[in-house]
Structures are given as structure tokens and as C-alpha cells.
Amino acid sequence: MTHLIYSDTACQLGEGALWHPETQVLYWCDILGKRLYARDAQGQRHWDFDRMVSAAGWIDDTRLLIASESDLFSFDTATATQTHICPLEADNQVTRSNDGRADPWGGFWIGTMGKAAQPGAGAIYRFYKGTLRLLYPDITISNAICFAPGGAYAYFADTPTGIIRRVTLDQEGWPAADPEDWLDLRDEQLRPDGAVCDGQGNVWNAQYGAGRVACYSPDGRFLTALGVAAAQTTCPAFGGADLSTLFVTSAAQGAAGNDPLAGQTFCVPTSVRGLAAHRVVL
Template identity: 55%
Template sequence: MTKAEIFDSRACALGEGPLWHPERQQLFWFDILGKRLLSQLDGAALDWQFDEHVSAAGWIDRDRLIIASETGLFTFDIASGSRSLLHPLEAENPVTRSNDGRADPLGGFWIGTMGKQAEPEAGAIYRLYQGELRKLFDAITIPNAICFTPDGTTAYFCDTPRAKIMRQPLDQAGWPVGDATVFVDLGPEALFPDGAVCDAEGALWNAQWGAGRVARYLPDGQLDRVVHVGGKHSSCPVFGGADFSQLFVTTARQGLHEAGPGEGCLYRADTSYTGCPENRVIL
């Protein structure tokens, strides 16, 4: 078992959405409940405060991100902090906010929504592609584990309380085709899947809420290895570093009656595997 060490000690109430910007060699992540975006660059700690929940990002170019909030998808200028709305996201629904999201290999951006109090089946998963925001799946309570195989033929996602990571075939334009099937059922182990990312070999790395770990599953669904994370509520992994062999993992303090000093921090582990650069979002 590999052990991750604290990389950034700023504690997040709900750390999520880590993004390694491949052109900037810079890591970004969110504290959803704190309504802020955090970053670390060359040892310098950076953060931006928002007036609503923000949860996930993709990179558009060297200077701009796409960010998902509780009301919309918008572009974000890293240098100035200015933002511009691209598309509303359940802006008329005060119950929901955005949650897990990631860019796909064709430049689309997938984003899930959920109830702010995890209201049952209040959320959905959408894809923004070529200016169109289309709902893909509905009646989801906590959308997570959104990630893609390197060849772009398969997407993964989950509804955390259901404890099953689903595998979804995609067509040549990156839209779901056919029915999703169960990739991994974590129910028998009483584990709850959170965020996930695929490596260059097509294996899936899944953070498991409440278990303090990230588990690697081979393309056939078999458990391969585990990375231990000091924060109990491990929430989402991403590969980064110069050769994409470092695994960064967000954690959360939410729901912990006695949160120790490592809860909610960002962790890093060196691995013997290579991740894929995060896909660029094409507007």
C-alpha cells in the first residue's frame, strides 16, 4: 500500500475538483463549502473567493479555466479573476449546486449537479459540447467518478450512495450510446465511490469517501492496488507533475465530528504509473 503525504495543509470543508493545468504546470482545486478556488504554484499558495459554490474546472487555454458553479458554467481568467458566463446550470433551482466534473477527450465538459443537502435524486449529469449543454443522466443524488478512458470510447460515473461505478460507451462525438453497465460494485465492501481519474493504461483510480484511500481498478474491474490518504474523506484524485506520475488527492472535513489536522488537506503520492494530461475544453 502506497501512502500519500500532505502537499498543501490548507484545510477545506469539502475539498474537490483537483485540476493539473498541463500548460502552466499548476494545480487548482476547490473548497466547495468554502466557495473558493485554491492553487499552489512554485510553493506559493493562491486562492480566489466566490459568492456561490464552485466545484469543478477544466482548462481552456493557458490563461483561462472553465468553472462550474451552483448557477452556471463560466470562463475564469486566472490572472485577473474576471469571469464570463457561458451557460446557466440549473440557475432556476435553489436546491442544487454543481459537484464533480471533468473534460472528455473530445473537448466536452461533463458536470454533475446535486442537492445542497444531498436531497435524494435531485441532481443530474450534463455535457457541454460545441455550445450545447445537454442532460445525460437524471435522478442522481451525488454524481461522482466522472472520467474517461484515454481513447475516448468510454466514460465512467457514479451516484455515490448507490456504491456502483458505471461504465458508459460513447459514440464518435463523445455522446453516450447504449446503456451504462456496472464497472465496479462497492456495496459488498461498504465503500462509497467519490471522484475518479483514468491513467494512461486505462485503469481507473477512485477516491472512496470515508475510507481514506484511492483504489486503482484495472479495465476489467479488478482491484489492483490502493493508495492510503491521511484524510478520512478522500474525495477526488488527479495526476500531475512534470511526468504525470504524481497523484494528488483532495479530502474533506465535512461530516467529521472530530477532524484531525490532516482532514481536508490536499495530499500527494508518487506512483509508478503515468496519468494522462487533463483534456482541454474546446468552446
């Protein structure tokens, strides 16, 4: 099993790994802990919020776009200042945000889910040019949002289905066709969680409960899997100076007693190069 512990902080539900390509900082969230973490060569710090936060995209050197259980807001890490951007199911107390990632056009895709994973309670949205638009309703656990190099496709999953879907995007990053089933993991009883693409267009998918991040070619062929020393892997992100380190968050909530590193964040050296996280344009 290949793993190095990047942060030994045990998150109840670690998610939203984001490597800032300009400042060389890794950000991640503890959704249930209502906390954003950051770590770089100078050490680790965190910020607490009054609501759950789950995913982020970078705006500039200090500001992030963060998805919470009720809104999208910008957050200045230098001043700890929040600026409300738009509501996100703010009138629905059942749901919260979950998986999200910036797209190549400066937009931000964000999924929601029921706080108790109520079937069909969530959805997937895109925030673009100041507007939040519903893309896909009736999602139970939104996950695996990522984008092919150049933006030809977006990927996403509803975890309980065991299927990662792929949709063709138009020149402004909007879905141009109906989504298609791209990778069916049901026979292996794998649960697709967060995902990220590398520079070759391969999809790296954290598989919750399996203690691994698995890599699939653009045509859906299994290529390899990297083992992580925590079963409940949640979200990968490529980072490091050459974008060849895979950072992986995990969850401690509900972990088995023989999973002592549950909730910690890992870094795994790879032989591939990832894509730099896209910038969010407000």
C-alpha cells in the first residue's frame, strides 16, 4: 500500500481537495466539522464557519469561491473575510453542498445532497458569469465532478448508482447533449466518490470504502489503482511543484475500528502529471 500522510488531522468528512497552482497551497474541507484547512511548506492552518463547507475553487492568490450548505461565497484567506455570492438551496434545510470543481471556462460546478443522503434530494448546478443554473436534478450523492483536458467533457456521478457519467460540453462549457453512462462500477460494488482528470485525460476516482483511487482511460478502461491507508477515500487532487503528487482526503465518520488513519489526508507520488486547477472567474 502506497501512502504518505500529508496531514494527520482526522476530518469527520474530509472533502474538496484543491491544490492552488499559484500559491502552492493545498486546501480541503471537513464538511461535518464546518472547517476549511490549508497546508503548505510553512505549515497548516484552518478557518471555522457557522455552516458546512464542502468544496472550493481559487479566484486569486488569497480568495477562494467556497460552496456551503446554503450558499456560494468568496473567502479571503488573508483577512478571513466572507462575501456572499449567491444562495445554494438556501430555502431547503434538507440538503447541503457536496462535491464541486471549477471548469475550464472559469465556471464552478457544484453538487448537493440530502444531509441524511435522502434519495433524489440533491442536484448538480453550474455557477457561471454570476448565475447559478440547475443542470441535473434528482441526485442522491453528487460526486466525481471533473473535466477532460481542453473541456470536451464533464464527468459526474450519483454515488449510490455505481456509475460515472460523461457529458459533452459546448464552447461555453454548458452540456451539449444528454449525459451517457461512461463507467459502470456496479459489478465490482465500488462507490465512486470525488474524481480528477490528469493531463492525458485519464480519470482518477476515489472509491469510498475501497481505500484507493483508481485510474481509468478516457474510454473507461481500468489502468491502475493507488492504495491509501484509509478505507473511506473521498477526493483526489493533483498538486506539488510538478503536479505529479496525488493528494487524497478521507472520512473518519463511520470508519471501522481497524482504520486508525481514517479522516487523514494523504499524498501519493505518481508518474503522471495532473492538470492545474482552473481559476474561478467572478
